[in-house]
Amino acid sequence: MTGPGGEERPFVSGFVGIVGRPNVGKSTLLNALVGHKLAIMSDKPQTTRNRILGVLHRPAAQIVFLDTPGLHKPLHKLGEYLNRVAEATLPEVDVLMHVVDGSLPAGPADAQVAERIGRAGKPTVLVVNKIDRISKGELYAAMDAYKALGEYVDVVPTSAVQGTHLAELVEILERLLPPGPKYYPDDMVTDQPERFVMAELIREQVLHLTREEVPHSVAVVVEEVTRRPSGVVYVRAVILVERESQKGILVGRRGAMVREIGQRARLEIERLLGSRIYLELFVKVKEDWRSRESALRELGYRLDG
């Protein structure tokens, strides 16, 4: 590739950490940047539990994004785990994107996150997201207020849902990355095993369709994936909740809720795999799984990292 001055630009690559408070739009941004649905999105905070890796392939660059659970005050063991994943990401990356919600005023919690990011000492781009919700005047004020919280190499206003300024953001990230190899093959967009992504798609429907206190006490485990001779892929998954009452809500009247979750999730999984799916869903009670380390381990949350 040739640079603006006619000089040869070497191929660049590296890791970009997407960090910020819960619900600011990190997962939506990752999906929009990479062009695939990797991380689940919902209007309920703390929906991202594991670190999701998404790879953007460009003619002269490979950008590997690490999405993290939102940084927040831990309320229970799962909360502590989420914070640890986010913190552990900071030293591993070449560049950080601090994502903030431009439609909300900058507050003390944003300042805290900015400080933690600052301690990592990495070049950081401030991404002021959700600008589709605010006027130009409000945007300038928001950019100034957020910019004052830390040291940023650049500031980009974005709308992850409308795709605004994402190309500019990618260009800025490319400029910040060092020359390097392709870490991943051209056809790879995520390192998430398909089972995990399937489980996330099911959990996304649970979050969409249920209210009250059910969502945070839900985990989904995909137990079996088999391709049948007919070409249909059989998927068996279990939705784990903490209490009988929550199981009741999720199963619904005569199984109506779990059927609805299954139907919607099946469509998403079919889109992901490009084949027909037979999805069988079960709801089980696993008491107090959020507070028990062994239960968290069984579910695949690594606690010792």
Ligand SMILES: Nc1nc2c(ncn2[C@@H]2O[C@H](COP(=O)(O)OP(=O)(O)OP(=O)(O)O)[C@@H](O)[C@H]2O)c(=O)[nH]1
């Ligand atoms: N209007 C608007 N809404 C957005 C934008 N980006 C994200 N959202 C919405 O904000 C909500 C949260 O988005 P997520 O991408 O799940 O946020 P997150 O930061 O990954 O959240 P955690 O997983 O909790 O850390 C969802 O309802 C999104 O649709 C945006 O640019 N504009």
